[in-house]
Amino acid sequence: MVEMVIEQRRRSLGGGFEVGRVLPFARRRMVGPFIFFDHMGPLDLAAGVDRSVDVRPHPHIGLSTVTYLFAGEMVHRDSIGCTQAIRPREVNWMTAGSGITHSERFERARAVGDHLHGIQAWVALPKEFEETDPAFSHHAGSDLPQWSGGGVEGRLIAGSAYGLTAGVATHSPLFYAHLDMQAGAVAEIPSGHAERALYLATGAAEVGGQRYAAGQMLVLGAGDSRMRALEPTSAMVLGGEPVGERFIYWNFVSSSKERLAQAAADWEAGRMKLPDADDQEFIPLPDGPRPDAPAMS
Template sequence: MIEMVIEQRRRDLGGFEVGRVLPFAQRRMIGPFIFFDHMGPARFTAGFGREVDVRPHPHIGLSTLSYLFDGAMTHRDSVGVTQAIRPGEVNWMTAGKGITHSERFEELRAHGGPMDGIQAWIALPNEAEEIDPDFAHHAAAELPAYESDGLVARLIAGEAFGARSPVKTHSPMFYVHWALQPGAKAQLEAEYSERAAYVARGSVEVDGHTYGTGQMLVFAPGQPVVVTGVTPAIVMLLGGEPVGERFIEWNFVASSRERIEQAKADWRAGRMKLPDADDDEFIPLPEPAPPANPMS
């Protein structure tokens, strides 16, 4: 039933720690999901520095999906959108042929408080890789929800459990938020060929084994999966149908290495428009590290 367990790898991004789950060396993607970061959990004191903000940077060939359990952040992008996101809401940005954006923490900086959420990247299918960039925000009340016997479920994106999210996706996929009380049971159906569950908080039992915070369970296809809450738990379900091989380098995703090289050249040369509200700074393209000196 469980093909693999992926442990998050904690990384400090400069005053803010994330748990990197995807891509993983032995499992690069789950359906179209090619990147999965657990942002936090963290608690900030009012007045923290701007180094925590994510300065303007580019993307191609993907959609980014931001979803929070706690806290708030503000998205700014090169199509002219400035949009705050709070718990239970969705920020869905489609990069297509190219977009730049930043993520700021003005509200937390002013008041302090917790920060906890997930940012995922969804690779676009071949026919959508070069579409025009776009952005959409969805309030929590817009998302299909279900509650019964210790389970609260929200369909964030895609289709699952007979429901469809209003978030506009480009390939068959699903992304679901489950909140489970101890002893509550919920079943993930076998309708997609690639499926996984990430334990964002607490612990759950699957197939007689207990799994905890920071673990992603990758499921074999073809069989339903029953998840039981051991402690109060938050579980993120994700997956869908594969979109084909994808290359990923820095913030770029594409079906060819040539397209990524073009995007790198465009960013290096300043050919990608910055967000209007962020035209005074950006993240430079990381340059390859020089080869090691064999004499050192």
């Protein structure tokens, strides 16, 4: 059963780079531990594109970022010394914990042009891990189990589902998978978790006798669920166990508003280390209400 449909809302990240913001949503802030979900692109970047399209160094606390591309390439650099290009069907998993800074640059696009399309999600950390040491890992190949059959090609990004377990280390029970489906193919949505959702990145699908299209997230109730692709479709299925109330301010996530205020003060005062390989610029703290005000979408 579909409990709610969330439509992506277009948001500008600057420099002509737009995303489709799905989570958080005013009436549904999280699905399991997933607290943020952005659909990047699809976007054509011409050779020589200006650096203003890049995501300059910025901070995070209290979460893991999960970057997964359908097309294109981005280069990640962070304050714990990691530099890693991410390419289609690979995963960059960055755990911010007590605090990390990173940048995301489109260097391939500047050199030869590129077509960018992907998803970035944030997973809120359980309270006992909110202040864990920051970490970064890159995953491809056997770390992301694959399966195919009946017109469905699947790749497990994180967690356990479809009888498989991904090589990504997570901090709470969850699943996250990418399904490429031919027209007419049917796929089950994993059950066994308190909260689940389905996001249509491309194409269209039928769930419970109703047609849904690209750019929609379907929040699912308990019980068995399946989708039938009405045309070639790319979908993300996700869910897990709730981790409790979380507050968001800018790029920070925490169970404590006081911790958000401290992170904002640390960033503004320059107390959060920039990436060694990318320390010449940064994104300043945004104008507007500070984290002692109610959290906003």
